[in-house]
Amino acid sequence: MKIEKLDGSIFKVTYGKPQNPLEVVQNYHAGDSKDFSCTQEDDRLVVKDKEILITQKSEDFNGIFSVDFSCKDAHFFGFGEKMGYLDKKGRNFKMINSDFPLHTPDVDPMYISIPFFIAIFGKSAIGIFVDTTSYSFFNLREDGFTISAKDEGITIYFIYGPDVKKVIGNFTGMVGRMEMPPAWAIGYQQSRWSYSKDDAIEIAKKMRQKEIPCDVIYLDIDYMDGYRVFTWKKDFENGFSNYLHDMGFKLVTIVDPGIKIDENYDIYRSAKSMDGFVKDKEGNDFVGYVWPGRCNFPDFLRSDVREWWARSHKALFEKGIDGIWNDMNEPAIVWTDSKTRKVSELFKREIDFQILGEAKTLFLQEDAGDEILHKDDNGKVWPHYKVRNVYAYLEAMATKRAFELYRPGKRPFILTRAGFAGIQKYAAVWTGDNSSWWEHLEIEMPISMGLGLSGVAFTGADVGGFGGDANGELLARWMEMGAFFPFFRNHSAIGTARQEPWSFGEKIEEIAKKYIRLRYELFPYIYTAFYFAHKEGIPVMKPLFMLDQANTDLYSINDEFIFGDSILVAPITRPNTTWRTVYIPKDKWIDMRNGNLYEGDHVYKIDAPLDEIPVFVKDGSVIFRTDPVNYIFEKEKMNLYVDIYGNSAIGYLYEDDGETLGYKEGNYNLYEFAIGSIPGGYTIGLKALHHGYSGRYDKVWIRFLNAPRMITKVTLNGKEMTNHFEGKDLVIEFQMKDVI
Numbered sequence: 001m002k003i004e005k006l007d008g009s010i011f012k013v014t015y016g017k018p019q020n021p022l023e024v025v026q027n028y029h030a031g032d033s034k035d036f037s038c039t040q041e042d043d044r045l046v047v048k049d050k051e052i053l054i055t056q057k058s059e060d061f062n063g064i065f066s067v068d069f070s071c072k073d074a075h076f077f078g079f080g081e082k083m084g085y086l087d088k089k090g091r092n093f094k095m096i097n098s099d100f101p102l103h104t105p106d107v108d109p110m111y112i113s114i115p116f117f118i119a120i121f122g123k124s125a126i127g128i129f130v131d132t133t134s135y136s137f138f139n140l141r142e143d144g145f146t147i148s149a150k151d152e153g154i155t156i157y158f159i160y161g162p163d164v165k166k167v168i169g170n171f172t173g174m175v176g177r178m179e180m181p182p183a184w185a186i187g188y189q190q191s192r193w194s195y196s197k198d199d200a201i202e203i204a205k206k207m208r209q210k211e212i213p214c215d216v217i218y219l220d221i222d223y224m225d226g227y228r229v230f231t232w233k234k235d236f237e238n239g240f241s242n243y244l245h246d247m248g249f250k251l252v253t254i255v256d257p258g259i260k261i262d263e264n265y266d267i268y269r270s271a272k273s274m275d276g277f278v279k280d281k282e283g284n285d286f287v288g289y290v291w292p293g294r295c296n297f298p299d300f301l302r303s304d305v306r307e308w309w310a311r312s313h314k315a316l317f318e319k320g321i322d323g324i325w326n327d328m329n330e331p332a333i334v335w336t337d338s339k340t341r342k343v344s345e346l347f348k349r350e351i352d353f354q355i356l357g358e359a360k361t362l363f364l365q366e367d368a369g370d371e372i373l374h375k376d377d378n379g380k381v382w383p384h385y386k387v388r389n390v391y392a393y394l395e396a397m398a399t400k401r402a403f404e405l406y407r408p409g410k411r412p413f414i415l416t417r418a419g420f421a422g423i424q425k426y427a428a429v430w431t432g433d434n435s436s437w438w439e440h441l442e443i444e445m446p447i448s449m450g451l452g453l454s455g456v457a458f459t460g461a462d463v464g465g466f467g468g469d470a471n472g473e474l475l476a477r478w479m480e481m482g483a484f485f486p487f488f489r490n491h492s493a494i495g496t497a498r499q500e501p502w503s504f505g506e507k508i509e510e511i512a513k514k515y516i517r518l519r520y521e522l523f524p525y526i527y528t529a530f531y532f533a534h535k536e537g538i539p540v541m542k543p544l545f546m547l548d549q550a551n552t553d554l555y556s557i558n559d560e561f562i563f564g565d566s567i568l569v570a571p572i573t574r575p576n577t578t579w580r581t582v583y584i585p586k587d588k589w590i591d592m593r594n595g596n597l598y599e600g601d602h603v604y605k606i607d608a609p610l611d612e613i614p615v616f617v618k619d620g621s622v623i624f625r626t627d628p629v630n631y632i633f634e635k636e637k638m639n640l641y642v643d644i645y646g647n648s649a650i651g652y653l654y655e656d657d658g659e660t661l662g663y664k665e666g667n668y669n670l671y672e673f674a675i676g677s678i679p680g681g682y683t684i685g686l687k688a689l690h691h692g693y694s695g696r697y698d699k700v701w702i703r704f705l706n707a708p709r710m711i712t713k714v715t716l717n718g719k720e721m722t723n724h725f726e727g728k729d730l731v732i733e734f735q736m737k738d739v740i
């Protein structure tokens with residue numbers, strides 16, 4: 001065992017001789033802490049602060065390297081994308097990127113592997129990152145945990161908090177944080193497997209006719225010529241995207257990694273000529289079956305292959321594509337030639353139950369961990385099991401490069417299904433093939449929160465459910481909830497009931513529209529939350545325990561979440577239900593729908609008719625809104641509404657141009673609104689903590705919600721402002737340019 005103290009309060013502990021084909025940890029400066037230590041006592045590791053005490057019990061190697069730890073009263077959170085509830089105590093996990101499309105409660109592994117978790121002991125939290133790209137395994141018990149990796153050693157980082165926020169900040173500092181997404185990616189997105197060109201145009205027109213805001217339309221696998229990646233079916237003539245762009249839509253196309261083996265296909269030939277495919281054990285190009293039939297798979301471990309992949313995107317960008325959706329990148333391999341041989345052997349025998357059973361298992365996807373070989377830039381050969389979990393990560397890296405080549409100066413938008421620790425540097429994540437089940441509506445909350453705790457802030461689920469048939473009530477409730485997820489896309493599978501907002505009649509359409517519009521209204525607030533994810537790694541969607549991590553009661557709240565810093569969302573997760581119990585956290589919270597005030601640390605019965613989702617704002621917060629529009633940047637200038645909840649509050653507002661990389665050079669504004677009370681009045685301190693962008697917010701209305709009638713005086717930066725009541729709210733107006 002080797003213990004190294006890195007800069008600040010992060011320790012790196014190495015057992016045996018681990019070997020990764022790729023380094024995902026970057027230099028990062030964390031704050032120091034005297035309270036935290038990792039030391040060696042009698043050949044064993046001891047990790048501690050005032051509350052944390054983790055002691056290593058044993059280490060073991062038999063093809064898999066395992067380290068066993070004991071600790072008391074720990075709760076475990078994170079592990080990236082996992083089915084189930086937030087607190088992972090008592091569970092076992094595998095990290096092997098996998099496409100199991102039926103998300104039953106115990107399905108594991110899933111598409112994404114993030115071998116990272118946060119353990120909370122009393123008041124202290126610590127992050128544990130297992131730095132292996134190989135398959136890893138976690139066993140989480142009441143009295144300890146075991147970490148294993150398919151390698152000859154294991155590297156574990158112990159990342160101190162003691163705050164959960166600090167742990168996530170430090171971890172994302174090490175593996176990288178998200179960049180600012182293009183602003184349109186915050187908008188509503190409409191998808192289905194698969195819209196044709198005509199469907200896409202019709203959907204776009206309908207959205208505008210009905211004034212349902214929407215920024216993005218997706219093209220799933222059927223836009224391609226015979227599923228050949230980077231090709232188009234004939235009907236997508238040049239210029240077809242202009243029509244959608246003119247209406248303010250962006251277009252995102254799916255890209256799968258399997259390359260059809262076809263001598264007449266230039267992408268295949270160019271990869272073949274650079275010998276760019278992964279190999280089987282005989283040294284031939286590995287063959288697996290996916291949508292196009294027999295395919296070879298690019299070896300993304302090689303930088304020349306990544307560059308080729310990036311350049312292959314030209315065919316998409318020259319048709320005006322704005323974003324790339326990476327699917328099947330675990331990689332999913334649904335069939336192999338060796339399986340064909342096995343099937344024919346099996347069926348030569350007399351059919352019995354055993355044979356049928358064996359035949360059935362052949363149809364399960366395998367990871368091909370031992371069958372495929374990769375090569376790195378130095379020519380070193382790596383088994384697939386060491387590369388598989390970063391395959392999508394490397395693909396995303398190459399895809400980002402494609403944007404640099406073909407959309408220079410613009411922010412990339414990449415959506416990925418598979419990934420690894422740090423995937424947020426390149427891509428947003430959706431949780432794959434859920435189903436139109438109420439159970440899935442509910443479980444998407446802890447899944448996304450788990451991803452957020454693991455560093456991935458830009459996450460969402462197929463709203464309405466992917467598999468199976470949605471119905472009007474389910475869609476309404478899911479749209480209400482989805483409006484408060486970082487990534488907001490409605491997507492469904494081929495052959496299932498249509499679930500666009502208007503698919504279930506006018507009543508449901510109105511509800512969908514109401515919440516999509518609310519999403520656009522809240523854009524200034526949401527975009528600011530993304531800024532903090534970019535800047536500090538803080539998830540946009542947070543579990544309640546991030547408000548008070550020592551309160552173990554909050555660890556089991558899986559059906560409420562905090563969106564941004566100040567909004568509590570409590571979705572309805574069952575059919576035929578028009579109320580629910582809501583746990584209101586400590587302090588005071590205000591029902592956004594009607595201004596009702598709730599004292600915290602209590603449970604209430606809250607009404608929620610079909611067209612309402614319970615949403616609360618923390619007393620002492622500032623919520624920034626604008627007017628809903630058809631698409632995020634429909635208007636050059638926007639009104640800013642600053643809603644003040646409570647008598648004193650502080651709020652931050654971030655803005656930039658929403659599409660270029662200028663924010664990295666300081667072309668952005670960060671405003672601070674500090675609200676205080678004086679006898680008979682309010683004070684507002686408004687300043688720019690950073691001012692580097694001309695700004696879109698033009699006219700500003702500050703509204704003190706439910707202000708007492710006797711208030712007469714409001715000052716803004718010391719200057720008295722005229723004010724008036726609108727209903728119960730006291731309002732002042734001004735022009736941003738007159739103040740900043």
Ligand code: MIG
Binds near residue numbers: 193220254328417433
């Ligand atoms: O084998 O491209 O998760 O979103 O619509 C299914 C078709 C392949 C799986 C993705 C889903 C997508 C579908 N894909």
